[in-house]
Amino acid sequence: MEQFVAVVIAHLLALLIPGVDFFLIARTAMTSGWRNATGACLGIAAANGIFIAAAFSGLSLLSHPALLDPLQLAGGGFLIFIGAAFLRSRGRIDLDQDLTAQRTTWLRNLGLGLTSGLLNPKNALFYVSLAAAVRAAAPLTLVLYGIWMFCVVLVWDVFVAVGLGSRRALAHLDRILPWLTRLSGGFLVLFGGGMVVALTVEFLS
Template identity: 70%
Template sequence: MEQFVAVAVAHFLALLIPGVDFFLIARTAMASGWRAATGACLGIATANGLFIVAAFSGLSLISHPTVLAVIQLAGGAFLVSIGIAFIRSKARFDPDQAPQAAQATWVRNVGLGIASGLLNPKNALFYVSLAAALAGAEPVTLIAYGGWMFTIVLGWDVFVAIALGSTRALTRLACIAHRLTTAAGAFLVLFGLGMVATASVQLLS
């Protein structure tokens, strides 16, 4: 029980630290509403789930320096492109958009969330480190931990989406929503450039 509490607290504290996933959800929620943002939430949780399964199964390829650098490079380039698209976007939330368009946006956001989660090496390294700390745990215990973490990631991300993308929140943030979404895009660009720079140094060294 003590081990579960320690794992749960460590995992949740990591979620509380704003990062790429947070800003992606925040921008999506403010630009398209919380329902559309749940697509990104599901994609991010899915990517986390894949890392959890890989780490708890003993697949630590991500820990290889060259592989990690390549993922960082690809992830950085992805974040820069997404961030620039966010900054240049003039999209405004339209609650009356057609169902077909809303569904297409949701599906697209699922893919965006998966790509963002998989191309962020910090997610993978966190779960690899956690798996090392849980070495020797029974398979049933690892399955329980994995299921719990997937659920918490999805639940927290949906909470953030609703908090920032509900009609009430969007009404209150209307006057600064564009600046906030632009700031989110700028963060992604800066974070992506940092990843590209770090990966380039590692590959060239």
């Protein structure tokens, strides 16, 4: 029980710190509504689930430089690309899409969330570290931990999407949405650039 409480606290603290996933969900929810943003939420949760399964099954290669460095480079480039797209965006709310457009947007957001989650090395390192801390737990316990964390990630991300993407929230955010979009874009560019620069410095040293 004490170990479970420690896992829950560590995981919740990691979720509550705004990062790449938060800004991606926030921007998606504020531009296309929370229902379309659930695609990104599910994609991010699925990426976390993959890392959880890999880490808890003992796949420590996730933390090996031969795999982690290319992942960090690809992730940095992806974040710069997405951030630049945010900066170029008109940052306006478009909720009056037809059903086909909404389905296309949801699927696109699903792929975007999955890609973002998989290319975020911080996710991989967090779960590898957490798996090392609970490696003595029984296999069934690890499975339950994994299911719990996947569900918590999904519920939290959907909560963020609903909170920022409901019509009531959007009615208040419409005027400042362009600034929020630029803020999100700037954060992603700086974060992605920092990853690339750190990797380059490490390679040259």
